[in-house]
Amino acid sequence: xxxxxxxxxxxxxxxxxxxxxxxxxxxxxxxxxxxxxxxxxxxxxxxxxxxxxxxxxxxxxxxxxxxxxxxxxxxxxxxxxxxxxxxxxxxxxxxxxxxxxxxxxxxxxxxxxxxxxxxxxxxxxxxxxxxxxxxxxxxxxxxxxxxxxxxxxxxxxxxxxxxxxxxxxxxxxxxxxxxxxxxxxxxxxxxxxxxxxxxxxxxxxxxxxxxxxxxxxxxxxxxxxxxxxxxxxxxxxxxxxxxxxxxxxxxxxxxxxxxxxxxxxxxxxxxxxxxxxxxxxxxxxxxxxxxxxxxxxxxxxxxxxxxxxxxxxxxxxxxxxxxxxxxxxxxxxxxxxxxxxxxxxxxxxxxxxxxxxxxxxxxxxxxxxxxxxxxxxxxxxxxxxxxxxxxxxxxxxxxxxxxxxxxxxxxxxxxxxxxxxxxxxxxxxxxxxxxxxxxxxxxxxxxxxxxxxxxxxxxxxxxxxxxxxxxxxxxxxxxxx
Amino acid sequence: xxxxxxxxxxxxxxxxxxxxxxxxxxxxxxxxxxxxxxxxxxxxxxxxxxxxxxxxxxxxxxxxxxxxxxxxxxxxxxxxxxxxxxxxxxxxxxxxxxxxxxxxxxxxxxxxxxxxxxxxxxxxxxxxxxxxxxxxxxxxxxxxxxxxxxxxxxxxxxxxxxxxxxxxxxxxxxxxxxxxxxxxxxxxxxxxxxxxxxxxxxxxxxxxxxxxxxxxxxxxxxxxxxxxxxxxxxxxxxxxxxxxxxxxxxxxxxxxxxxxxxxxxxxxxxxxxxxxxxxxxxxxxxxxxxxxxxxxxxxxxxxxxxxxxxxxxxxxxxxxxxxxxxxxxxxxxxxxxxxxxxxxxxxxxxxxxxxxxxxxxxxxxxxxxxxxxxxxxxxxxxxxxxxxxxxxxxxxxxxxxxxxxxxxxxxxxxxxxxxxxxxxxxxxxxxxxxxxxxxxxxxxxxxxxxxxxxxxxxxxxxxxxxxxxxxxxxxxxxxxx
Numbered sequence: 001x002x003x004x005x006x007x008x009x010x011x012x013x014x015x016x017x018x019x020x021x022x023x024x025x026x027x028x029x030x031x032x033x034x035x036x037x038x039x040x041x042x043x044x045x046x047x048x049x050x051x052x053x054x055x056x057x058x059x060x061x062x063x064x065x066x067x068x069x070x071x072x073x074x075x076x077x078x079x080x081x082x083x084x085x086x087x088x089x090x091x092x093x094x095x096x097x098x099x100x101x102x103x104x105x106x107x108x109x110x111x112x113x114x115x116x117x118x119x120x121x122x123x124x125x126x127x128x129x130x131x132x133x134x135x136x137x138x139x140x141x142x143x144x145x146x147x148x149x150x151x152x153x154x155x156x157x158x159x160x161x162x163x164x165x166x167x168x169x170x171x172x173x174x175x176x177x178x179x180x181x182x183x184x185x186x187x188x189x190x191x192x193x194x195x196x197x198x199x200x201x202x203x204x205x206x207x208x209x210x211x212x213x214x215x216x217x218x219x220x221x222x223x224x225x226x227x228x229x230x231x232x233x234x235x236x237x238x239x240x241x242x243x244x245x246x247x248x249x250x251x252x253x254x255x256x257x258x259x260x261x262x263x264x265x266x267x268x269x270x271x272x273x274x275x276x277x278x279x280x281x282x283x284x285x286x287x288x289x290x291x292x293x294x295x296x297x298x299x300x301x302x303x304x305x306x307x308x309x310x311x312x313x314x315x316x317x318x319x320x321x322x323x324x325x326x327x328x329x330x331x332x333x334x335x336x337x338x339x340x341x342x343x344x345x346x347x348x349x350x351x352x353x354x355x356x357x358x359x360x361x362x363x364x365x366x367x368x369x370x371x372x373x374x375x376x377x378x379x380x381x382x383x384x385x386x387x388x389x390x391x392x393x394x395x396x397x398x399x400x401x402x403x404x405x406x407x408x409x410x411x412x413x414x415x416x417x418x419x420x421x422x423x424x425x426x427x428x429x430x431x432x433x434x435x436x437x438x439x440x441x442x443x444x445x446x447x448x449x450x451x452x453x454x455x456x457x458x459x460x461x462x463x464x465x466x467x468x469x470x471x472x473x474x475x476x477x478x479x480x481x
Numbered sequence: 482x483x484x485x486x487x488x489x490x491x492x493x494x495x496x497x498x499x500x501x502x503x504x505x506x507x508x509x510x511x512x513x514x515x516x517x518x519x520x521x522x523x524x525x526x527x528x529x530x531x532x533x534x535x536x537x538x539x540x541x542x543x544x545x546x547x548x549x550x551x552x553x554x555x556x557x558x559x560x561x562x563x564x565x566x567x568x569x570x571x572x573x574x575x576x577x578x579x580x581x582x583x584x585x586x587x588x589x590x591x592x593x594x595x596x597x598x599x600x601x602x603x604x605x606x607x608x609x610x611x612x613x614x615x616x617x618x619x620x621x622x623x624x625x626x627x628x629x630x631x632x633x634x635x636x637x638x639x640x641x642x643x644x645x646x647x648x649x650x651x652x653x654x655x656x657x658x659x660x661x662x663x664x665x666x667x668x669x670x671x672x673x674x675x676x677x678x679x680x681x682x683x684x685x686x687x688x689x690x691x692x693x694x695x696x697x698x699x700x701x702x703x704x705x706x707x708x709x710x711x712x713x714x715x716x717x718x719x720x721x722x723x724x725x726x727x728x729x730x731x732x733x734x735x736x737x738x739x740x741x742x743x744x745x746x747x748x749x750x751x752x753x754x755x756x757x758x759x760x761x762x763x764x765x766x767x768x769x770x771x772x773x774x775x776x777x778x779x780x781x782x783x784x785x786x787x788x789x790x791x792x793x794x795x796x797x798x799x800x801x802x803x804x805x806x807x808x809x810x811x812x813x814x815x816x817x818x819x820x821x822x823x824x825x826x827x828x829x830x831x832x833x834x835x836x837x838x839x840x841x842x843x844x845x846x847x848x849x850x851x852x853x854x855x856x857x858x859x860x861x862x863x864x865x866x867x868x869x870x871x872x873x874x875x876x877x878x879x880x881x882x883x884x885x886x887x888x889x890x891x892x893x894x895x896x897x898x899x900x901x902x903x904x905x906x907x908x909x910x911x912x913x914x915x916x917x918x919x920x921x922x923x924x925x926x927x928x929x930x931x932x933x934x935x936x937x938x939x940x941x942x943x944x945x946x947x948x949x950x951x952x953x954x955x956x957x958x959x960x961x962x
Contacts, residue, residue: 030601032551033558034588039601042546042616065523070513070638071621077514090580097575098625107515120511120520129813135523140552144579157551332610
């Protein structure tokens with residue numbers, strides 16, 4: 001593979017340039033003509049489909065249904081919940097013209113769908129019989145980014161899902177918030193192989209309009225935290241301005257209790273950062289569009305038939321075992337070029353089949369994560385392939401867990417805190433008073449903010465790291481994307 | 482069921498009002514706050530998912546892959562193919578503002594993605610090795626509708642898929658155009674149970690920028706034709722302005738040959754119109770989100786256990802046979818209310834289970850299409866349910882075929898043509914010269930246009946119906962949505 005096709009920088013030397021090269025050269029995305037926008041190419045879309053299918057299945061199992069709301073929201077509607085509107089207003093794209101006609105009430109491109117959805121909810125919900133209303137939307141949202149953009153992590157349009165539920169009681173809404181967050185945790189830890197810390201956002205960092213926000217925070221290899229998903233308890237903050245009322249079981253009229261929650265294609269960005277290496281992407285087996293790529297190797301005409309025959313047989317058996325298999329039989333490329341190409345694209349397992357493998361009754365299995373090569377006898381191919389994939393899934397998670405651990409530092413000393421954030425990054429775990437002034441000061445002085453106040457009731461081990469007053473919680477600070 | 486919940490007009494008395502009531506009351510859609518936009522509710526979305534899954538599976542089997550392109554297209558890009566731009570310009574929504582900042586090169590909300598996609602294609606395609614490029618996008622497009630809107634049929638935003646392919650040769654591109662149209666035909670006739678006539682659009686009616694457009698035309702119960710989907714041969718009309726060049730096998734540089742194709746949620750509109758009746762929707766078994774709804778009937782406490790037990794057992798066996806089953810165990814509604822509710826929503830098969838069915842060793846099966854009730858013995862339940870569903874699928878298609886036939890009239894006489902179009906509507910099949918002037922005149926005088934020039938090489942049976950000169954083709958005229 002020529003230098004310009006492969007990755008030309010090392011991950012641990014120039015992380016940002018490495019990331020850019022990986023997303024472009026592995027053909028996950030391309031830049032679009034409008035600034036801040038990207039094109040999701042087929043390889044990237046196929047990973048998104050894996051994530052989507054997982055969430056779609058899980059939420060349908062728990063009674064949620066999909067719906068579609070318009071991409072355009074009248075300004076008057078967006079303004080109904082004041083705090084929410086103020087939060088989004090700086091980044092809203094406005095449609096002011098249709099053809100050559102001016103539009104009266106200008107239309108916002110949805111930055112999120114709370115307002116347009118809840119306008120409908122207020123019409124649909126009349127009685128406790130209509131509850132819970134458990135809906136989810138697969139769409140894209142648009143937020144004009146002022147900060148510098150980064151594919152998957154921060155772009156002016158992104159693909160995501162947004163769940164919006166309405167409940168009879170506060171307790172039910174809170175249960176929804178937590179059970180969705182747990183589903184996200186399983187997706188991220190078990191499928192994407194990325195460990196997260198779950199907990200609450202501080203009041204400063206919560207979703208505009210929410211009572212509270214729960215979050216999943218991941219740690220990236222450059223010491224920056226990444227918010228992987230959020231699940232919000234909206235209480236009655238939206239149901240009151242939108243007048244989503246229902247007649248309860250005891251005939252009294254009341255406002256519904258609500259939750260909203262979402263994850264986006266940002267998860268793909270996390271997979272790239274956490275697992276990738278100097279050769280390119282490494283995809284966890286549970287979210288890769290292709291589990292196994294088989295590369296036939298034949299230089300002489302008489303080798304073609306036996307090699308191709310064996311490849312087809314092997315592919316057939318692997319497919320029967322439920323694996324997704326791709327045979328790379330492009331004759332315009334050399335085997336070496338193909339090896340590099342599939343390494344760049346992150347396919348977890350490669351099988352090489354040449355004439356010697358035919359006569360030897362086996363094939364060469366190559367792991368993407370470690371580069372380890374093992375000759376596997378034909379009779380064991382299916383079992384070994386499945387075993388190796390499970391092992392890759394497990395060891396990617398363990399490696400990421402190690403990294404997260406290395407990047408978690410506990411201190412009661414603010415000087416140490418500042419030094420750590422400045423020199424190494426990562427999570428700094430500390431005791432904190434939860435006062436907004438201390439949070440603002442720390443942000444100002446270090447660039448770090450509270451990423452998460454963990455659910456796990458960790459024992460408070462000191463006084464507030466900033467003001468020295470009584471601490472209320474153990475919290476994790478970090479700089480973040 | 483109270484009058485206001487059920488449909489209050491008859492399909493054959495006020496078709497338009499009937500349609501509006503069905504889409505709203507069966508909870509397929511609701512109107513959105515912005516004029517011309519609709520909300521696709523869960524029941525409607527579930528039907529769209531059936532259509533989507535079918536197409537997604539079929540196109541992936543034939544090597545197509547999904548991708549996502551931005552919703553916003555810079556004006557400069559949209560202008561590159563002049564004819565195309567002129568065609569779409571009156572209905573483009575323009576974004577001119579982000580937050581409170583004016584945007585320099587204003588951004589169009591995609592009315593279709595040719596321009597933005599082909600801008601990328603020109604970067605991705607370098608050699609014949611990169612061809613064919615077979616991509617599809619699932620998204621929504623926005624076209625500000627000036628005419629009066631109608632849910633699913635004409636709205637300012639709609640969900641669809643758009644396929645965009647690039648090929649080495651003209652022949653390959655033409656093959657793609659036809660094989661996609663055939664896939665659409667199978668979807669519409671075999672899954673949606675709606676017969677179509679396939680063929681070419683006239684030059685006047687083809688897609689702006691295409692060399693030619695192929696189409697599938699359906700006939701609705703009010704005598705109006707509905708275009709169900711299109712597949713375009715773009716030739717090199719876009720590859721030239723967008724400079725999508727490749728080095729061929731013989732090293733010569735050339736422009737790619739292209740096809741584009743799409744169907745939208747309009748197909749759901751066709752299902753409603755063609756199959757529905759005075760009670761509401763009738764969903765063809767192959768695209769219904771629920772095949773069978775089971776309604777347990779128990780008025781006395783001692784009946785609950787045996788009835789519920791039987792319902793669960795029956796549901797379990799039907800699910801095992803691959804059917805989607807819903808048990809309506811809502812205790813706040815009467816059985817009668819539930820029957821009407823599921824009839825309104827179009828579920829093809831209902832099973833009623835009461836105490837007498839428990840003792841009688843069977844259950845009552847009710848067909849949605851005919852209303853026919855049959856008592857089925859427990860041992861035959863699975864087989865009969867599957868058989869009835871197949872029969873419903875078949876008979877819906879036959880009924881629609883009958884209707885299409887009734888609405889197809891052949892004539893060589895322009896007076897008869899005019900009378901037919903005016904009084905009864907439907908397709909008028911006639912011989913035609915293919916001249917634009919005649920087509921324009923007929924449109925002006927009757928409101929009908931050429932819906933399709935059929936592939937089936939029907940024998941020309943007269944001279945041009947308008948000018949009396951030599952006829953070139955048999956064509957189908959109709960008024961249309």
